[in-house]
Amino acid sequence: MKDVSQKDMENNLPLSTKKSKQSAKPKIISGVEFGGENFTVIAGPCTVESEEQIVEIAGKVKNSGAKMLRGGAFKPLSFPYRSDSFFELGIEGLKYLNTARKHHNIPVVTELMDLKYIDDVCDNADMIQIGSRNMQNFSLLEEVGKTGFPVLLKRHFGCSLRDWLGAAEYLLYYGSKDIVLCERGITAPHTHLETSRFIVDLQVVPAAKEISELPIIVDPSHSTFRRSFVPSIALASCAVGADGIIIDVHPEPEKAAVDPLNALTYKNFDILMNKIDKIKPLI
Numbered sequence: 335m336k337d338v339s340q341k342d343m344e345n346n347l348p349l350s351t352k353k354s355k356q357s358a359k360p361k362i363i364s365g366v367e368f369g370g371e372n373f374t375v376i377a378g379p380c381t382v383e384s385e386e387q388i389v390e391i392a393g394k395v396k397n398s399g400a401k402m403l404r405g406g407a408f409k410p411l412s413f414p415y416r417s418d419s420f421f422e423l424g425i426e427g428l429k430y431l432n433t434a435r436k437h438h439n440i441p442v443v444t445e446l447m448d449l450k451y452i453d454d455v456c457d458n459a460d461m462i463q464i465g466s467r468n469m470q471n472f473s474l475l476e477e478v479g480k481t482g483f484p485v486l487l488k489r490h491f492g493c494s495l496r497d498w499l500g501a502a503e504y505l506l507y508y509g510s511k512d513i514v515l516c517e518r519g520i521t522a523p524h525t526h527l528e529t530s531r532f533i534v535d536l537q538v539v540p541a542a543k544e545i546s547e548l549p550i551i552v553d554p555s556h557s558t559f560r561r562s563f564v565p566s567i568a569l570a571s572c573a574v575g576a577d578g579i580i581i582d583v584h585p586e587p588e589k590a591a592v593d594p595l596n597a598l599t600y601k602n603f604d605i606l607m608n609k610i611d612k613i614k615p616l617i
């Protein structure tokens with residue numbers, strides 16, 4: 335493989351490309367398995383909007399078969415302006431996530447962007463999301479690694495598999511034990527068409543699996559950025575051998591405070607989950 339050489343695997347990526355009986359086992363994060371025979375679905379809103387809403391969403395997605403709840407309390411938003419209809423709740427949002435996880439007994443993954451909130455995130459969630467934009471924030475990776483807390487490591491949209499595994503290597507080197515990789519779309523200048531904000535690199539799934547035993551899931555919501563494309567890419571992720579998906583779901587997607595273009599309704603999420611159940615045994 336051109337991108338990751340044998341020498342790289344020995345010198346730069348010994349931990350993330352290690353293959354052993356132990357590394358081949360599914361990762362178990364708060365009772366949820368990633369890897370092995372599982373196709374694990376994480377679902378929830380882009381951003382936590384209210385306590386009542388996140389508790390409702392947690393119940394709905396769990397009923398449809400999601401094993402983990404997602405929801406951002408801290409959002410990497412492109413512009414600094416906020417309004418009543420476009421916002422993030424910060425620490426308040428973390429508390430609501432905690433309420434939802436206790437109410438429905440469902441583990442939570444949420445993004446950490448700033449080291450000053452690391453304890454708050456660990457206290458209120460089960461897994462730290464490193465967002466695409468922070469994939470190479472090495473001081474953040476170092477501190478997150480030191481906590482030993484499970485990590486969902488999103489791929490930066492401009493990074494190769496080698497860079498991505500390098501970020502996983504940082505986490506492992508500093509102390510992480512359970513890492514799940516997440517492909518969330520990459521950019522190339524000629525892909526900036528109306529129909530593709532990012533290109534979903536499904537090929538990276540078998541490529542990663544050839545050299546690493548870290549579980550790998552796909553985010554069809556943030557990669558396609560278009561609700562009508564989400565189910566197809568979710569099913570393709572299952573077909574290509576991914577270990578799961580992470581999906582934006584909202585009671586009224588067009589009114590979502592962040593990312594109204596990509597969230598699925600409860601109904602469409604449920605339809606997707608039924609389709610996944612049908613194709614999963616065939617893969």
Ligand code: PEP
Nearest residue numbers: 406465466467488518556
């Ligand atoms: C998200 O999952 O809410 C998110 C912002 O993702 P990404 O880092 O992939 O853009």
Ligand code: MN
Nearest residue numbers: 380582592593
């Ligand atoms: Mn989003």
